[in-house]
Amino acid sequence: MNAARSETVVTNDTTADRRSERELVVTRVFDGPARIVYDAWTKPELLMRWWAPKSFGITFLSCEVDVRPGGTYRFVFGHPESGEPMAFVGRYLEVEPPSRLVWTNEEGENGAVTTLTFEERDGKTHLMLRDLYPSKEALDEAVASGSTNAYPEQFDELDALLKSLQ
Amino acid sequence: MVQFHAEHVDASFAALSDATRRGVLERLAREDASITQLADTFQMTLTGIKKHVSVLEHAGLVVTEKVGRVRTCRLGVSRLEPEAAWIERYRELWAARFDELDKVVKESIQEEKANERSKK
Numbered sequence: 360m361n362a363a364r365s366e367t368v369v370t371n372d373t374t375a376d377r378r379s380e381r382e383l384v385v386t387r388v389f390d391g392p393a394r395i396v397y398d399a400w401t402k403p404e405l406l407m408r409w410w411a412p413k414s415f416g417i418t419f420l421s422c423e424v425d426v427r428p429g430g431t432y433r434f435v436f437g438h439p440e441s442g443e444p445m446a447f448v449g450r451y452l453e454v455e456p457p458s459r460l461v462w463t464n465e466e467g468e469n470g471a472v473t474t475l476t477f478e479e480r481d482g483k484t485h486l487m488l489r490d491l492y493p494s495k496e497a498l499d500e501a502v503a504s505g506s507t508n509a510y511p512e513q514f515d516e517l518d519a520l521l522k523s524l525q
Numbered sequence: 526m527v528q529f530h531a532e533h534v535d536a537s538f539a540a541l542s543d544a545t546r547r548g549v550l551e552r553l554a555r556e557d558a559s560i561t562q563l564a565d566t567f568q569m570t571l572t573g574i575k576k577h578v579s580v581l582e583h584a585g586l587v588v589t590e591k592v593g594r595v596r597t598c599r600l601g602v603s604r605l606e607p608e609a610a611w612i613e614r615y616r617e618l619w620a621a622r623f624d625e626l627d628k629v630v631k632e633s634i635q636e637e638k639a640n641e642r643s644k645k
Contacts, residue, residue: 373623375616377608383615387623391630395637399629409625488619502611 380495383471385488393479396486397457400475401426411436420444427454432462464490469497540584545569546577550586550600557599560589 371388378384389396399405403422411419417436424432434447446466453461458477464470471490478485492498540546545567552558552566564574578598581587585601 371627373616373620375612375619377612383612385616385619387619389623389627389630391634395630395633396626398633399626405629405633409622409629412621412625414621486623502608 377498378489381492381498383490383498385490387486389484389486390482391484392457392482393477393484394457396484397460397477400460401456406434410434426451426460428452430454469493469500471497471501537584537586540580540586543577543580546581549574549577549581549598553587553598553600557597560596560598563598 371390373385373387375383375385399409401424403424406424407419407422410422411417417438420435420437422432422434424430426432428451430451432447432449432451435444436446437444447464449463449465449470451460451462452472453459453474460475462473464473469492471492474489474491476487476489478487492501541550548567549563552563558566560571560574560578563569563578564571567574569577578587578589581601582589587598588601589596589598591597
C-alpha cells in the first residue's frame, strides 16, 4: 500500500531501509535530468559542494576522482579538532553514465560496495544508493559501532571523545 | 523484511489502534501463547485471531514461531531499536547531503539554460 502511494506522489523525502541481512538502501528524487545529477557525483568541483554539508562540522580539503572502471577516488577531509586530515578511498567498479556507478569503500576493513542508480522519469531523477556489505556480520558491526560513515571512523571516535569531555 | 521509520511507526500505531490487539499484547506480556490459546482467550475463530497476530507481527510487536503444528506467539524483541535509531541517523546523513545536492542540481540547470541562451 505504501509502494502504491509513493508511485502516485513524488516527494523529495529521503528513505533508508535495511533491505536484507547485508544491504542498506537509500532513495531520493531530484528535480532534474539524470545527466545533471550524475555529473554532481562525478565532477570533483560539484561533489565538493554537497558531500560535506556545513552541519557535519568538517571541511572538504581535496577530491580526486578517476571515474572509469578500476579508477580510484580519494576524498580528504579536515576536522577542526584534529591535526591530521582523514580520507575516504576506494575504486570505481562500474561506470555507466548517466545511469549507474559502482564503487568500493576501502578506508576500513569489511567496507560496503556502493551501487548508485539514476533513473529518469518525467524530467526527475530517481536515485537509489545501495550499500552491500560483505556479510551480515559486517553490517551488524557497522550498526553496532555507531558509525554512519558521515566521515571517517576516526572522526566519529573523536566526536564521541569530545562529547564525553563536555 | 522489517521496514523502519514512518512506515514502521504507522504500522505500530495501526496495530495498537485495536482493542483486541492491545489485549493480545497484554496477554503475551504475561506469558507466551499459541494461536489456539489466544483464540480461546479472546473467543475468536483461529482465522480471526491469526489476522490480528499477523498485523502485530508486521509491526514488529509480536514474533511467532511454528514448532510442529503449534504456532507460538511472543512479544517482539526490542533489540531492533538501536538498529532503527542507527538507520535513522544514516538516513539523516544522506538527507542532509541530498538537500545540498538539490541546490547543485538547480544551479547546474540554470547554468545550462544561461549557456544555451548565450549561444543563440
